[in-house]
Amino acid sequence: MASRSRLIELTDIIATETNKIDQFLAEHGLPTLSFDPNAPADFPVHSGNADIQQARRAVVIATKELHDLMVGPRETIRWMAWSYNDNLSLHAVYHFNVAKAVPVDGEASYTEISKATGLDEVNLKRLVRHAMTNRIFKEPKDGYVAHTAASRLLVDDPQMIDWVGLCSADFFPAAAHTVDAMVKYPGSQEPGEAGFTVAWRHEGTPMFLEIGKNPARAKRFGGAMSSLTGGEGYEVDYLVNGYPWEELGDATFVDIGGSHGFVCVALAKRFPRMKFVVQDLPKTVADGPSKIPPELSDRIEFQAHDFYTDQPVKDADVYFFRWIIHNQSDKYGVKILRALIPALKPGAKIIINDNCLPKPNTVDIWDEKITRTMDITMLKLLNARERDEDDYAELFRQADPRFKFLGAGTSKGCRMHIMEAVWNPEGAAT
């Protein structure tokens, strides 16, 4: 008997797993999946439901493979090379605030939207009709625009609006200039020489400093980061539940670059014996205490500290970095780790909560694409990088052989990893 072709294997996976999901939604009275503006904007089954999430993942991956096979390599690469045009239409929708000119439960004509947005009708129509090919808006009758679930987010979700704005306006030019930057500054580890700085013509000044000069741009950056880090798989619960914090007892935990202390708040609620110091730049820590619930304020303290300089909190049990090390090239990652050394007692833990790149072909293409996209984003913005487990081991080794790297781990459903090292001065000497 002839073996089944890959195409049939894929359609079988899609049929079986889609059925499972459809049945689950029906049995639990959950809405079916739809692009309707009133449909849920997120997959309606909790990320902790491993069975259904696995089925969803299988369908996403199999449909993508089937799609790519059906389109074929030549047509795939032809149109992939033009995919930045998705960004162009999205940028226009964002910039001219088109979503807010369309009623959520009705429709608006191109003439009405043009008047409301100031974008001329001809270009409005071309750009919005392009966005529609990505299911952003629909045209229920000729000349009239209505919302889809995706375009509705550009009305209802301020952080998603910031995310779209940041990516399409600020980051898109950075991507377009990253090869120029690499040609001009080969192998650079300096954030002031990244694609972002070449695109926006402020070479020598890193992205964060430049964005910080403009309050509206900085606010948009903050909102966009909240959108990303509030997304599926980035919830702080994974950190709270993903490490045996209770075993640390009366530990002192230093959250370096901890922003307004939301990680410490989540941990403090669960682990009443722990004490916390949140360190960040002076402007950020000034606002910190106002964000802490009063019942936790005696256990969470704020301190202005530049993480490239010697760590002032001596003999803490945990020095913690979340979303910090991936913003650094190796040169600056090593500098940050070395700055801890004067404060470290034997056995002190250094915990990094960040992405950890998979080894090729060890995770599915959905996850792989997200982390690899993060990695090249770090390149284009800061000449920084995401790292795999070996890269983290090497970073600690380069910083000082007395750091003993213990490895990287994660929990099901989580997109981040916990990397751990201990300070082991005697171990290195023997």
Ligand SMILES: C[S@@+](CC[C@H](N)C(=O)[O-])C[C@H]1O[C@@H](n2cnc3c(N)ncnc32)[C@H](O)[C@@H]1O
């Ligand atoms: C990407 S955010 C991460 C914030 C937080 N750890 C989290 O998980 O969301 C980077 C943080 O590092 C802070 N930061 C940047 N440069 C710093 C420096 N030299 N010293 C201390 N904090 C710094 C920023 O103000 C910001 O709060």
